[in-house]
Amino acid sequence: MPRFKKKTNKSLLKTIPMDEVALDLGSPDSLFQSLIQHSCSIERFYEYYWEQRHLYIPCLKSESGDNCQDKQFSGTRSSYFSKLFNHEILKEIVVSKKLEYGKDICACRFDDEKKCRVNAEEDGPVTADKVHSLFHVDEMTLQFHQPQRFHDELWKIQEKLESFFGSQVGSNVYMTPDGSQGLAPHHDNVEVFILQLEGEKEWKLYSPVVNLPRNSSSDFDDTTVKGLTLLDTIIMKPGDVLYFPRGTVHQAKSIKGTGHSTHLTISTYETQCWGDYILDFIPYLTDVAADKVVSLRRGLPRKYYNQTSTDGFKQNLKEALISLAESLTESTDVEMSDSIVCNFFANRLPPFGSVQEQLGKNPTLSSMVRLSYPDHVLISRGKGQYHAEDTLEEEDNDLESDEEGDKEDSGKMEVYVYYSTRNRRITHMMEEEEKPKGLRFAAECWGGLTTLKKSESDFVEVSDLNLPMHVGLDMLVALWAEGLLECKNDN
Numbered sequence: 001m002p003r004f005k006k007k008t009n010k011s012l013l014k015t016i017p018m019d020e021v022a023l024d025l026g027s028p029d030s031l032f033q034s035l036i037q038h039s040c041s042i043e044r045f046y047e048y049y050w051e052q053r054h055l056y057i058p059c060l061k062s063e064s065g066d067n068c069q070d071k072q073f074s075g076t077r078s079s080y081f082s083k084l085f086n087h088e089i090l091k092e093i094v095v096s097k098k099l100e101y102g103k104d105i106c107a108c109r110f111d112d113e114k115k116c117r118v119n120a121e122e123d124g125p126v127t128a129d130k131v132h133s134l135f136h137v138d139e140m141t142l143q144f145h146q147p148q149r150f151h152d153e154l155w156k157i158q159e160k161l162e163s164f165f166g167s168q169v170g171s172n173v174y175m176t177p178d179g180s181q182g183l184a185p186h187h188d189n190v191e192v193f194i195l196q197l198e199g200e201k202e203w204k205l206y207s208p209v210v211n212l213p214r215n216s217s218s219d220f221d222d223t224t225v226k227g228l229t230l231l232d233t234i235i236m237k238p239g240d241v242l243y244f245p246r247g248t249v250h251q252a253k254s255i256k257g258t259g260h261s262t263h264l265t266i267s268t269y270e271t272q273c274w275g276d277y278i279l280d281f282i283p284y285l286t287d288v289a290a291d292k293v294v295s296l297r298r299g300l301p302r303k304y305y306n307q308t309s310t311d312g313f314k315q316n317l318k319e320a321l322i323s324l325a326e327s328l329t330e331s332t333d334v335e336m337s338d339s340i341v342c343n344f345f346a347n348r349l350p351p352f353g354s355v356q357e358q359l360g361k362n363p364t365l366s367s368m369v370r371l372s373y374p375d376h377v378l379i380s381r382g383k384g385q386y387h388a389e390d391t392l393e394e395e396d397n398d399l400e401s402d403e404e405g406d407k408e409d410s411g412k413m414e415v416y417v418y419y420s421t422r423n424r425r426i427t428h429m430m431e432e433e434e435k436p437k438g439l440r441f442a443a444e445c446w447g448g449l450t451t452l453k454k455s456e457s458d459f460v461e462v463s464d465l466n467l468p469m470h471v472g473l474d475m476l477v478a479l480w481a482e483g484l485l486e487c488k489n490d491n
Protein backbone atom coordinates (compact mmCIF):
# COMPACT_ATOMS: atom_id res chain seq x y z
CA MET A 1 0.00 0.00 0.00
CA PRO A 2 1.55 3.34 -0.98
CA ARG A 3 2.25 5.62 1.96
CA PHE A 4 1.34 8.77 0.12
CA LYS A 5 -0.59 9.74 -2.94
CA LYS A 6 1.09 11.31 -5.91
CA LYS A 7 -0.53 14.54 -6.95
CA THR A 8 -0.41 15.85 -10.45
CA ASN A 9 -0.45 19.59 -9.98
CA LYS A 10 2.22 21.80 -11.45
CA SER A 11 3.67 23.25 -8.28
CA LEU A 12 7.45 23.55 -8.35
CA LEU A 13 7.43 22.73 -4.63
CA LYS A 14 6.48 19.10 -5.11
CA THR A 15 8.99 16.27 -5.40
CA ILE A 16 10.96 16.00 -8.61
CA PRO A 17 10.01 13.04 -10.89
CA MET A 18 12.23 10.02 -10.25
CA ASP A 19 13.68 10.05 -13.77
CA GLU A 20 15.05 13.54 -13.14
CA VAL A 21 16.56 12.79 -9.74
CA ALA A 22 20.36 12.66 -9.65
CA LEU A 23 20.98 11.66 -6.03
CA ASP A 24 20.45 8.16 -4.67
CA LEU A 25 17.62 8.69 -2.18
CA GLY A 26 17.33 4.96 -1.48
CA SER A 27 18.84 5.15 2.00
CA PRO A 28 20.68 7.68 4.20
CA ASP A 29 24.04 6.08 3.34
CA SER A 30 23.40 5.89 -0.38
CA LEU A 31 22.27 9.51 -0.40
CA PHE A 32 25.43 10.73 1.31
CA GLN A 33 27.61 8.60 -0.95
CA SER A 34 25.89 9.99 -4.02
CA LEU A 35 26.36 13.52 -2.70
CA ILE A 36 30.13 13.08 -2.48
CA GLN A 37 29.98 11.04 -5.69
CA HIS A 38 33.14 9.60 -7.08
CA SER A 39 35.45 11.55 -4.77
CA CYS A 40 35.82 8.92 -2.05
CA SER A 41 34.02 6.36 0.10
CA ILE A 42 32.09 7.42 3.21
CA GLU A 43 34.81 5.83 5.38
CA ARG A 44 37.51 7.77 3.59
CA PHE A 45 35.49 10.96 3.89
CA TYR A 46 35.28 10.61 7.68
CA GLU A 47 38.89 9.53 8.00
CA TYR A 48 40.45 12.22 5.87
CA TYR A 49 38.06 15.16 5.38
CA TRP A 50 35.39 15.42 8.11
CA GLU A 51 36.35 18.24 10.51
CA GLN A 52 39.82 18.31 8.94
CA ARG A 53 39.91 19.69 5.44
CA HIS A 54 37.68 20.83 2.62
CA LEU A 55 36.66 18.65 -0.31
CA TYR A 56 35.63 19.99 -3.69
CA ILE A 57 33.50 17.57 -5.70
CA PRO A 58 33.14 18.79 -9.27
CA CYS A 59 30.48 17.29 -11.49
CA LEU A 60 31.52 14.44 -13.67
CA LYS A 61 31.32 15.09 -17.39
CA SER A 62 29.40 12.45 -19.26
CA GLU A 63 30.51 11.16 -22.65
CA SER A 64 27.81 13.12 -24.39
CA GLY A 65 29.23 16.32 -22.99
CA ASP A 66 26.24 16.82 -20.76
CA ASN A 67 27.58 17.45 -17.32
CA CYS A 68 27.08 15.63 -14.09
CA GLN A 69 25.75 12.34 -15.37
CA ASP A 70 26.49 9.83 -12.68
CA LYS A 71 26.08 6.38 -14.16
CA GLN A 72 23.46 4.99 -11.79
CA PHE A 73 21.08 7.94 -12.05
CA SER A 74 19.00 8.90 -14.97
CA GLY A 75 18.79 12.61 -14.12
CA THR A 76 21.71 14.91 -14.76
CA ARG A 77 23.08 16.51 -11.64
CA SER A 78 23.13 20.11 -12.86
CA SER A 79 19.57 19.89 -14.12
CA TYR A 80 18.41 18.26 -10.85
CA PHE A 81 20.21 20.84 -8.72
CA SER A 82 18.64 23.68 -10.71
CA LYS A 83 15.19 22.39 -9.70
CA LEU A 84 16.01 22.41 -6.00
CA PHE A 85 15.73 26.20 -5.93
CA ASN A 86 15.51 29.01 -8.45
CA HIS A 87 13.69 32.30 -8.98
CA GLU A 88 10.44 30.63 -10.04
CA ILE A 89 10.44 28.53 -6.88
CA LEU A 90 11.20 31.61 -4.79
CA LYS A 91 8.30 33.42 -6.43
CA GLU A 92 5.90 30.54 -5.84
CA ILE A 93 6.83 30.42 -2.16
CA VAL A 94 6.64 34.20 -1.71
CA VAL A 95 3.22 34.35 -3.37
CA SER A 96 1.70 31.31 -1.64
CA LYS A 97 3.16 31.53 1.90
CA LYS A 98 3.21 34.26 4.51
CA LEU A 99 6.88 35.11 4.83
CA GLU A 100 8.61 37.75 6.90
CA TYR A 101 11.81 39.66 6.32
CA GLY A 102 14.47 38.75 8.81
CA LYS A 103 12.84 35.45 9.73
CA ASP A 104 12.41 33.84 6.29
CA ILE A 105 14.35 36.07 3.92
CA CYS A 106 17.26 38.46 4.38
CA ALA A 107 18.98 40.60 1.77
CA CYS A 108 22.52 41.91 1.93
CA ARG A 109 25.48 42.99 -0.17
CA PHE A 110 29.19 43.03 0.55
CA ASP A 111 30.64 46.42 -0.31
CA ASP A 112 33.91 45.54 -1.98
CA GLU A 113 35.36 49.03 -1.54
CA LYS A 114 34.45 49.58 2.07
CA LYS A 115 34.98 45.87 2.80
CA CYS A 116 31.84 45.55 4.85
CA ARG A 117 28.36 44.11 4.60
CA VAL A 118 25.31 46.24 3.88
CA ASN A 119 21.97 44.80 5.03
CA ALA A 120 18.59 45.64 3.54
CA GLU A 121 16.52 47.27 6.21
CA GLU A 122 13.29 45.50 5.54
CA ASP A 123 10.81 44.10 7.98
CA GLY A 124 7.26 42.84 7.90
CA PRO A 125 5.61 40.71 5.21
CA VAL A 126 7.61 39.70 2.14
CA THR A 127 6.17 40.69 -1.25
CA ALA A 128 7.19 39.43 -4.68
CA ASP A 129 7.69 43.00 -5.99
CA LYS A 130 10.00 43.97 -3.14
CA VAL A 131 12.04 40.78 -3.44
CA HIS A 132 12.37 41.46 -7.16
CA SER A 133 13.63 44.98 -6.58
CA LEU A 134 16.03 43.97 -3.79
CA PHE A 135 17.65 41.55 -6.19
CA HIS A 136 17.46 43.36 -9.54
CA VAL A 137 17.60 47.03 -8.52
CA ASP A 138 19.56 47.04 -5.25
CA GLU A 139 21.69 44.09 -6.45
CA MET A 140 21.48 42.37 -3.13
CA THR A 141 21.99 38.70 -2.34
CA LEU A 142 18.80 37.04 -1.17
CA GLN A 143 19.22 34.61 1.67
CA PHE A 144 16.25 32.26 2.00
CA HIS A 145 16.09 30.37 5.30
CA GLN A 146 15.19 26.70 5.62
CA PRO A 147 13.54 26.10 2.20
CA GLN A 148 12.90 22.45 3.15
CA ARG A 149 9.87 23.80 5.00
CA PHE A 150 8.27 24.44 1.61
CA HIS A 151 9.99 22.35 -1.07
CA ASP A 152 9.22 18.62 -0.82
CA GLU A 153 12.39 17.52 -2.60
CA LEU A 154 14.55 19.31 -0.03
CA TRP A 155 12.45 17.84 2.78
CA LYS A 156 13.14 14.40 1.29
CA ILE A 157 16.90 15.05 0.99
CA GLN A 158 17.39 16.69 4.38
CA GLU A 159 15.31 14.16 6.29
CA LYS A 160 17.55 11.40 4.90
CA LEU A 161 20.68 13.40 5.74
CA GLU A 162 19.41 13.86 9.30
CA SER A 163 19.11 10.09 9.55
CA PHE A 164 22.64 9.78 8.15
CA PHE A 165 24.25 12.26 10.57
CA GLY A 166 21.99 11.70 13.59
CA SER A 167 21.89 15.47 13.85
CA GLN A 168 19.64 18.20 12.55
CA VAL A 169 20.37 19.34 9.01
CA GLY A 170 19.46 22.89 8.07
CA SER A 171 19.71 24.73 4.78
CA ASN A 172 19.84 28.23 3.35
CA VAL A 173 19.60 29.35 -0.26
CA TYR A 174 21.74 32.24 -1.49
CA MET A 175 20.74 33.99 -4.73
CA THR A 176 23.42 36.43 -5.79
CA PRO A 177 23.29 38.88 -8.75
CA ASP A 178 25.95 38.69 -11.48
CA GLY A 179 29.43 39.70 -10.25
CA SER A 180 28.37 40.31 -6.67
CA GLN A 181 29.13 39.15 -3.15
CA GLY A 182 26.57 38.82 -0.38
CA LEU A 183 28.37 38.13 2.86
CA ALA A 184 31.65 39.31 4.35
CA PRO A 185 34.36 36.76 5.17
CA HIS A 186 33.35 34.76 8.28
CA HIS A 187 33.30 31.28 9.74
CA ASP A 188 30.37 29.15 10.88
CA ASN A 189 29.95 26.70 13.75
CA VAL A 190 28.50 23.98 11.52
CA GLU A 191 29.78 21.47 9.00
CA VAL A 192 28.90 22.82 5.59
CA PHE A 193 28.02 21.33 2.21
CA ILE A 194 27.59 23.79 -0.65
CA LEU A 195 25.53 22.72 -3.67
CA GLN A 196 25.89 25.00 -6.67
CA LEU A 197 22.45 25.17 -8.29
CA GLU A 198 22.74 27.93 -10.91
CA GLY A 199 25.48 30.16 -12.33
CA GLU A 200 29.08 30.23 -11.14
CA LYS A 201 30.63 31.33 -7.90
CA GLU A 202 34.21 31.77 -6.78
CA TRP A 203 34.88 30.57 -3.25
CA LYS A 204 37.89 31.55 -1.21
CA LEU A 205 38.65 29.35 1.78
CA TYR A 206 41.08 30.41 4.51
CA SER A 207 42.67 28.65 7.45
CA PRO A 208 40.59 28.76 10.65
CA VAL A 209 41.15 31.37 13.31
CA VAL A 210 39.77 28.86 15.82
CA ASN A 211 39.75 25.15 15.09
CA LEU A 212 36.22 23.67 15.20
CA PRO A 213 34.68 26.73 16.87
CA ARG A 214 31.56 26.40 18.99
CA ASN A 215 30.17 29.73 17.76
CA SER A 216 29.92 31.45 14.40
CA SER A 217 32.14 34.48 13.90
CA SER A 218 31.11 38.02 13.19
CA ASP A 219 32.31 39.50 9.87
CA PHE A 220 36.08 39.61 9.53
CA ASP A 221 37.71 42.88 8.51
CA ASP A 222 40.13 43.11 5.63
CA THR A 223 43.26 43.22 7.80
CA THR A 224 42.30 40.00 9.57
CA VAL A 225 41.56 38.26 6.27
CA LYS A 226 44.90 39.35 4.82
CA GLY A 227 46.61 37.71 7.79
CA LEU A 228 44.99 34.33 7.10
CA THR A 229 46.40 31.59 4.91
CA LEU A 230 44.40 31.17 1.71
CA LEU A 231 43.71 27.44 1.50
CA ASP A 232 41.99 27.30 -1.86
CA THR A 233 40.15 29.24 -4.54
CA ILE A 234 37.39 27.22 -6.17
CA ILE A 235 35.05 28.10 -8.97
CA MET A 236 31.77 26.29 -8.38
CA LYS A 237 29.63 25.42 -11.37
CA PRO A 238 26.12 23.94 -11.51
CA GLY A 239 26.12 20.42 -10.06
CA ASP A 240 29.33 20.93 -8.05
CA VAL A 241 29.49 20.22 -4.32
CA LEU A 242 31.91 21.63 -1.78
CA TYR A 243 32.40 20.49 1.79
CA PHE A 244 34.30 22.45 4.43
CA PRO A 245 34.64 21.97 8.18
CA ARG A 246 33.25 24.38 10.73
CA GLY A 247 35.75 27.10 11.40
CA THR A 248 36.93 27.39 7.79
CA VAL A 249 36.89 31.11 6.97
CA HIS A 250 35.13 31.69 3.66
CA GLN A 251 33.78 34.24 1.22
CA ALA A 252 32.12 33.78 -2.16
CA LYS A 253 31.45 36.00 -5.17
CA SER A 254 29.44 35.25 -8.29
CA ILE A 255 31.56 35.36 -11.45
CA LYS A 256 30.88 38.43 -13.57
CA GLY A 257 29.38 37.64 -16.93
CA THR A 258 27.99 34.24 -15.92
CA GLY A 259 24.58 35.48 -14.76
CA HIS A 260 23.22 35.23 -11.27
CA SER A 261 24.31 32.46 -8.95
CA THR A 262 22.15 30.28 -6.71
CA HIS A 263 23.63 27.94 -4.17
CA LEU A 264 22.23 25.86 -1.36
CA THR A 265 24.14 25.60 1.90
CA ILE A 266 23.36 22.42 3.81
CA SER A 267 24.70 22.44 7.35
CA THR A 268 24.84 20.10 10.30
CA TYR A 269 26.51 19.28 13.63
CA GLU A 270 25.70 22.42 15.51
CA THR A 271 26.46 21.85 19.23
CA GLN A 272 27.16 18.17 18.70
CA CYS A 273 30.73 17.88 19.97
CA TRP A 274 32.16 15.83 22.85
CA GLY A 275 32.20 18.92 25.05
CA ASP A 276 28.47 19.42 24.51
CA TYR A 277 27.77 15.79 25.30
CA ILE A 278 29.89 15.71 28.45
CA LEU A 279 28.40 18.98 29.62
CA ASP A 280 25.01 17.37 29.30
CA PHE A 281 25.98 13.97 30.70
CA ILE A 282 27.99 15.00 33.79
CA PRO A 283 25.03 15.80 36.09
CA TYR A 284 23.46 12.41 35.40
CA LEU A 285 26.75 10.54 35.71
CA THR A 286 27.61 12.34 38.93
CA ASP A 287 24.23 11.54 40.41
CA VAL A 288 24.59 7.82 39.68
CA ALA A 289 28.26 7.68 40.73
CA ALA A 290 27.76 9.55 44.01
CA ASP A 291 25.30 6.86 45.06
CA LYS A 292 27.92 4.21 44.43
CA VAL A 293 31.33 5.69 45.25
CA VAL A 294 32.00 6.70 48.84
CA SER A 295 34.82 9.12 47.99
CA LEU A 296 32.32 11.22 46.04
CA ARG A 297 30.14 11.40 49.14
CA ARG A 298 32.87 12.70 51.45
CA GLY A 299 32.36 16.31 52.52
CA LEU A 300 34.10 19.22 50.84
CA PRO A 301 36.90 20.82 52.92
CA ARG A 302 35.68 23.22 55.59
CA LYS A 303 35.10 26.64 54.00
CA TYR A 304 36.17 25.12 50.70
CA TYR A 305 35.40 28.36 48.85
CA ASN A 306 38.58 29.86 50.27
CA GLN A 307 40.62 26.97 48.92
CA THR A 308 39.45 26.38 45.35
CA SER A 309 42.62 27.82 43.86
CA THR A 310 45.03 25.85 46.04
CA ASP A 311 47.02 22.88 44.77
CA GLY A 312 45.56 20.68 47.49
CA PHE A 313 41.99 21.43 46.45
CA LYS A 314 42.78 20.91 42.77
CA GLN A 315 44.39 17.56 43.56
CA ASN A 316 41.29 16.44 45.51
CA LEU A 317 39.04 17.56 42.68
CA LYS A 318 41.17 15.68 40.16
CA GLU A 319 40.87 12.51 42.24
CA ALA A 320 37.10 12.94 42.51
CA LEU A 321 36.87 13.34 38.74
CA ILE A 322 38.96 10.21 38.22
CA SER A 323 36.53 8.25 40.49
CA LEU A 324 33.70 9.67 38.44
CA ALA A 325 35.30 8.56 35.17
CA GLU A 326 36.00 5.12 36.62
CA SER A 327 32.39 4.73 37.70
CA LEU A 328 31.38 5.17 34.06
CA THR A 329 32.98 1.88 33.04
CA GLU A 330 31.24 0.10 35.91
CA SER A 331 27.75 1.44 35.31
CA THR A 332 26.28 -0.77 32.62
CA ASP A 333 22.79 -1.04 34.02
CA VAL A 334 21.38 2.25 32.78
CA GLU A 335 20.96 3.31 29.21
CA MET A 336 19.65 6.78 29.02
CA SER A 337 18.91 9.32 26.38
CA ASP A 338 20.77 12.54 26.85
CA SER A 339 19.19 15.83 26.02
CA ILE A 340 21.17 16.17 22.76
CA VAL A 341 19.49 13.12 21.24
CA CYS A 342 16.13 14.05 22.81
CA ASN A 343 16.45 17.47 21.24
CA PHE A 344 17.26 15.88 17.89
CA PHE A 345 14.19 13.63 18.03
CA ALA A 346 12.01 16.54 19.14
CA ASN A 347 13.08 18.82 16.30
CA ARG A 348 14.21 16.78 13.29
CA LEU A 349 12.15 16.57 10.12
CA PRO A 350 9.39 13.95 10.09
CA PRO A 351 9.78 11.19 7.48
CA PHE A 352 8.91 12.37 4.01
CA GLY A 353 5.34 11.40 3.10
CA SER A 354 4.66 9.85 6.49
CA VAL A 355 1.10 9.00 7.39
CA GLN A 356 -0.36 9.73 10.77
CA GLU A 357 -2.55 6.68 10.85
CA GLN A 358 -2.36 3.00 11.69
CA LEU A 359 -0.77 0.75 9.09
CA GLY A 360 -2.55 -2.58 8.66
CA LYS A 361 -4.81 -4.20 11.22
CA ASN A 362 -4.13 -4.13 14.92
CA PRO A 363 -1.45 -6.60 16.03
CA THR A 364 -2.27 -9.96 17.58
CA LEU A 365 -0.03 -12.69 19.00
CA SER A 366 0.13 -14.34 15.56
CA SER A 367 0.97 -11.17 13.57
CA MET A 368 4.10 -10.19 11.73
CA VAL A 369 5.24 -6.70 12.67
CA ARG A 370 7.90 -4.12 11.92
CA LEU A 371 8.54 -0.51 12.86
CA SER A 372 7.04 1.81 10.25
CA TYR A 373 9.96 4.26 10.38
CA PRO A 374 12.81 2.62 12.31
CA ASP A 375 15.15 5.60 11.78
CA HIS A 376 12.62 7.78 13.56
CA VAL A 377 12.31 5.65 16.67
CA LEU A 378 14.70 5.81 19.60
CA ILE A 379 14.55 3.17 22.29
CA SER A 380 16.03 3.96 25.66
CA ARG A 381 15.76 2.76 29.21
CA GLY A 382 16.45 4.20 32.59
CA LYS A 383 15.07 4.68 36.02
CA GLY A 384 13.30 7.94 35.51
CA GLN A 385 15.85 9.98 37.46
CA TYR A 386 17.00 11.68 34.32
CA HIS A 387 14.61 13.78 32.30
CA ALA A 388 12.48 10.83 31.34
CA GLU A 389 9.75 11.85 33.76
CA ASP A 390 9.14 15.18 32.18
CA THR A 391 9.80 14.34 28.56
CA LEU A 392 7.18 11.66 28.20
CA GLU A 393 3.49 12.06 28.13
CA GLU A 394 1.48 9.87 30.42
CA GLU A 395 -0.49 7.69 28.06
CA ASP A 396 -3.58 5.66 28.77
CA ASN A 397 -1.55 2.72 27.66
CA ASP A 398 1.22 3.56 30.09
CA LEU A 399 2.47 0.18 31.11
CA GLU A 400 4.01 0.76 34.46
CA SER A 401 5.01 -2.62 35.89
CA ASP A 402 2.76 -4.05 38.52
CA GLU A 403 4.13 -5.76 41.62
CA GLU A 404 3.69 -9.19 40.11
CA GLY A 405 5.85 -8.62 37.08
CA ASP A 406 8.63 -6.77 38.81
CA LYS A 407 12.02 -8.36 38.95
CA GLU A 408 14.50 -7.24 41.52
CA ASP A 409 16.87 -5.69 39.00
CA SER A 410 14.22 -4.12 36.79
CA GLY A 411 11.66 -2.99 39.34
CA LYS A 412 12.36 0.70 38.85
CA MET A 413 13.52 0.53 35.27
CA GLU A 414 11.37 1.80 32.45
CA VAL A 415 11.65 1.66 28.69
CA TYR A 416 11.05 4.76 26.61
CA VAL A 417 10.17 4.94 22.94
CA TYR A 418 10.82 8.39 21.53
CA TYR A 419 9.64 9.13 18.00
CA SER A 420 9.84 11.91 15.46
CA THR A 421 7.19 10.73 12.99
CA ARG A 422 4.72 13.38 14.14
CA ASN A 423 7.13 16.31 14.16
CA ARG A 424 6.17 19.45 12.29
CA ARG A 425 8.01 20.04 9.05
CA ILE A 426 6.90 23.66 8.75
CA THR A 427 8.78 24.77 11.87
CA HIS A 428 11.96 22.82 11.13
CA MET A 429 15.05 24.75 12.32
CA MET A 430 12.86 27.80 13.03
CA GLU A 431 11.15 26.93 16.29
CA GLU A 432 12.27 24.55 18.97
CA GLU A 433 10.21 21.90 20.68
CA GLU A 434 11.42 21.06 24.15
CA LYS A 435 10.31 17.46 24.29
CA PRO A 436 10.22 14.58 21.83
CA LYS A 437 7.03 12.62 21.63
CA GLY A 438 7.32 9.40 23.54
CA LEU A 439 5.74 6.36 25.10
CA ARG A 440 6.71 4.64 28.31
CA PHE A 441 6.65 0.90 28.81
CA ALA A 442 7.57 -1.68 31.40
CA ALA A 443 11.23 -2.74 31.57
CA GLU A 444 10.40 -6.26 30.33
CA CYS A 445 9.54 -4.84 26.90
CA TRP A 446 13.19 -3.88 26.28
CA GLY A 447 14.20 -7.12 24.52
CA GLY A 448 11.24 -7.13 22.13
CA LEU A 449 11.66 -3.46 21.29
CA THR A 450 15.36 -3.80 20.54
CA THR A 451 14.63 -6.82 18.32
CA LEU A 452 12.08 -4.73 16.43
CA LYS A 453 14.55 -1.88 16.06
CA LYS A 454 17.37 -4.16 14.87
CA SER A 455 15.18 -5.91 12.31
CA GLU A 456 14.70 -2.50 10.64
CA SER A 457 12.45 -2.96 7.62
CA ASP A 458 12.08 -6.77 7.96
CA PHE A 459 8.89 -8.13 9.42
CA VAL A 460 9.26 -10.29 12.53
CA GLU A 461 6.84 -12.74 14.14
CA VAL A 462 5.33 -11.38 17.33
CA SER A 463 6.12 -14.77 18.90
CA ASP A 464 9.83 -14.16 18.20
CA LEU A 465 9.85 -10.94 20.20
CA ASN A 466 9.72 -12.83 23.51
CA LEU A 467 7.40 -10.25 24.96
CA PRO A 468 6.09 -10.65 28.48
CA MET A 469 2.56 -12.06 28.42
CA HIS A 470 1.00 -9.44 30.65
CA VAL A 471 2.18 -6.30 28.83
CA GLY A 472 3.65 -7.30 25.46
CA LEU A 473 0.58 -7.16 23.28
CA ASP A 474 -0.61 -3.92 24.86
CA MET A 475 2.77 -2.42 24.00
CA LEU A 476 2.44 -3.46 20.35
CA VAL A 477 -1.09 -2.07 20.16
CA ALA A 478 0.14 1.22 21.66
CA LEU A 479 2.90 1.46 19.02
CA TRP A 480 0.47 0.54 16.25
CA ALA A 481 -2.11 3.09 17.43
CA GLU A 482 0.58 5.76 17.23
CA GLY A 483 1.40 4.76 13.63
CA LEU A 484 4.82 3.45 14.67
CA LEU A 485 4.16 -0.23 13.96
CA GLU A 486 3.18 -1.87 10.72
CA CYS A 487 1.33 -5.12 11.03
CA LYS A 488 0.59 -8.11 8.78
CA ASN A 489 -2.01 -10.58 9.96
CA ASP A 490 -2.47 -14.08 8.57
CA ASN A 491 -6.12 -13.70 7.86
Ligand SMILES: [Fe+2]
Pocket residue numbers: 186187188250
Ligand atom coordinates in the same frame (compact mmCIF):
# COMPACT_ATOMS: atom_id res chain seq x y z
FE1 LIG B 1 28.99 30.85 6.04
